[in-house]
Amino acid sequence: RVETYLYALNPLHRPSAPDRDKQWTSSIIGECFKTVELSSQSSREASSSIAADGIHVLVDLMGYTRGNQISLFSFRPSPLLLAFKGYMSTTGLDYFTLVTDITASPPELRSVYTERFAYIPGSFFISGHKINHKNVLDNSGSKAPKREEQEQPGEDRLLGQGQIHEIIHQDRLLLCSFNSLYKITRHNWRTWMQILAVTRSEANKTRLWLLKDPAPAIENLCKEAEEFGLNCSRDMLFTTHVSFEVHLQVKSRCNLSLDTFQYNSHGTAADILSCPLARFLCS
Known part of the structure; x- marks a missing residue:
């Protein structure tokens, strides 16, 4: 059995957000076992909240992009910390495992990364263009x-x-x-x-x-x-x-x-x- 927890680093319900974003947020929340908004918590508090849930695998989708709380990972709130999709450069932190592929992170460049690599076949990048832009793409997407x-x-x-x-x-x-x-x-x-x-x-x-x-x-x-x-x-x-x-x-x-x-x-x-x-x- 797998339970999915969603930890929101930014406010979930923004009045100014487009209706489409609000719909996606509601849909994602509905698919999760538990949703926790961490935007008002410090990194230490956020890490404690995650650790209290007994999370086995924690995935960061933001890296150093806008609105991140990457410092919370320094408290090691989970035994396994993964970095995925949002920031594919090295974070300079040695406790992450980067989920990637051999094109995005070639093995010969491993020395410039502090992270371990977890290679997946094909491409790590998940695109929803074929679903979201049917009016633009042809049948093959x-x-x-x-x-x-x-x-x-x-x-x-x-x-x-x-x-x-x-x-x-x-x-x-x-x-x-x-x-x-x-x-x-x-x-x-x-x-x-x-x-x-x-x-x-x-x-x-x-x-x-x-x-x-x-x-x-x-x-x-x-x-x-x-x-x-x-x-x-x-x-x-x-x-x-x-x-x-x-x-x-x-x-x-x-x-x-x-x-x-x-x-x-x-x-x-x-x-x-x-x-x-x-x-x-x-x-």
């Missing part, structure tokens, strides 16, 4: 329909970016990166600017599409782009996040996806690989 087949009423309103519609229907190459801007190193950015400067011409008019996340980074990036004779208002497009329901439709409109050297991609890569995009990977 491997690609999206062509651009001209994706138009849906009200999509530009959901995007909140009317200029996207204009760009899509012009004959130009659209490069993109949907990683957060803080993941872009200077070397990374200058490489992209070189690509953009070479491919941009009066006939081609290549443009780079990025997220406004975080928005304050845009000014610095634009200043750096000027060294290459590029202008943000002319050569780049910064947009906000779009709703979950249409985000794959939006991303599939890009021609070539660029990856960040230092961080690479995680969920973002899964999105792009589900779309009919070429991908430019640097490691």
Whole structure:
């Protein structure tokens, strides 16, 4: 017999949360034997709460991502501590076992990890795209329909970016990166600017599409782009996040996806690989 306990590190019931998130939260809670919200507890208190439940295997899904409480694991609230999916780099902590695969964590790089590896066959990454985006993916769940087949009423309103519609229907190459801007190193950015400067011409008019996340980074990036004779208002497009329901439709409109050297991609890569995009990977 296996009992599943859910420990929420952030508030479970946020009034501002989208209805879809609330539905998922309710569904997950309904599948668990017990749910405990730990957001108001210190790391020591949270660890004591978990230990009191007699948990045999404790899985961390957050690592150092926003809202984590990774310090609670230092109190060893469970005999076996697993790190899975949310943070696939090393935590620098030696009491975790990382659930991974040989592609994400090659054996020859084991020396740079403090964690033990627990390899699973195939890919560690679980994607719900085939279920959540049936309107975008074909029956095999491997690609999206062509651009001209994706138009849906009200999509530009959901995007909140009317200029996207204009760009899509012009004959130009659209490069993109949907990683957060803080993941872009200077070397990374200058490489992209070189690509953009070479491919941009009066006939081609290549443009780079990025997220406004975080928005304050845009000014610095634009200043750096000027060294290459590029202008943000002319050569780049910064947009906000779009709703979950249409985000794959939006991303599939890009021609070539660029990856960040230092961080690479995680969920973002899964999105792009589900779309009919070429991908430019640097490691």
